[in-house]
Amino acid sequence: MPRPTKQDPERGAARTRLLEAARDVIRRQGFAATSVDQLCAAAGVTKGAFFHHFKDKAALGVAAADFWGETTGAFFEGAPYHRPADPLERVLAYIAFRRSIIGDELFEFTCLAGTLAQETYESAPEIGAAAGRAIFGHAATLEADIAAAMAARGISGGWTAASLARHTQTVLQGGFVLAKAGQDPQMVHESLDHLERYIRLLFQAA
Amino acid sequence: MPRPTKQDPERGAARTRLLEAARDVIRRQGFAATSVDQLCAAAGVTKGAFFHHFKDKAALGVAAADFWGETTGAFFEGAPYHRPADPLERVLAYIAFRRSIIGDELFEFTCLAGTLAQETYESAPEIGAAAGRAIFGHAATLEADIAAAMAARGISGGWTAASLARHTQTVLQGGFVLAKAGQDPQMVHESLDHLERYIRLLFQAA
């Protein structure tokens, strides 16, 4: 799809640049508060490019959520937390990894999909649905390790691997909300500590 | 401040009606996506009334967050979960109560403060701060019971009553996000189940 030029080797990259700009700007300001012009300025492209690639602003929202799902998917797939041989250790390593990627700037580590879902779940269901796919898709990548850990230790206590996988995302999303409310990334660390403690207790691996 | 009239006994109620409308409409659509005109229409008042009571839209946001903190504060204060004599039972009753007030309509039981914080933490810090006061203020009301439960059972394990109190709000806020992302209130129930299980494990009260 990209078709670079001799004069302008960046040609063909407008769509990607818009998606990257959306990722950054929307995480700061939210979807509704972000204008198309602002997105174009941040991406360094014109309005013509925007509406060439996206039917309307909502389509950009859907594409941004999908883009988020794809890029974070690749990012987590290549992350080192898959290395431990023991599945429970992999789950705990996931939490440690999530902790490690939290920095000082809220907009850099919070979740675009969560932000989009919160804002558009009713007014723009297509965007909300795309955000949902990103969140639940990521949660699903944890399921196998959790299930393996349960099997390895013979755990079964009224909860499922899928539900615990989703709960990890609940804690993360909630941590982001509290972090924003308190202007303090530490909130996420705190709740991840509780999550880790919970999982260790569940698996009796003190 | 209200000054009712013979002709119009509703006179004086415009501010409250606007805050109630804000509570409902913003939980559906978000803050930025909600226009002043829409708020006025929902409240059944005119724009003149709006800008008489609020300096600008941001001031309405702050007032709505404060209003949320006050009304929910009174609501939870009068709730029956304070009745058990044992402090741990009160904490567990709080979770059960939160579960019980979840209905079918997302906008009816989700948290205005969480929505506002997510959207305005950077673009309108005054609103974000007000939302933060509501959230952390509510969390603080749980602290005493948690601390009492810890003392009663001699618990001390690298975490504080304040941090566990905040964690309950993390799980709720995250549950709301997942519920919106999945268009399914059940997500909140699921995570509250995990939260309850965690607290029982912490206090060894299976």
Added chain:
DNA sequence: GATAATACAGACCATCAGGTATGTATGGCC
């Protein structure tokens, strides 16, 4: 090498948004 499709650029437009300015009815107060 003509054709067609892609990937933009940039001017333009209608609407709507937040906000203001002004007018008016009511009731407290002296």
Added chain:
DNA sequence: GGCCATACATACCTGATGGTCTGTATTATC
């Protein structure tokens, strides 16, 4: 009973916003 503050109502203004339209450079294709 005159004055003033409060609590609105209504008309209006201005800039921003989403979206369109037309033009143009580039490249694949035949």
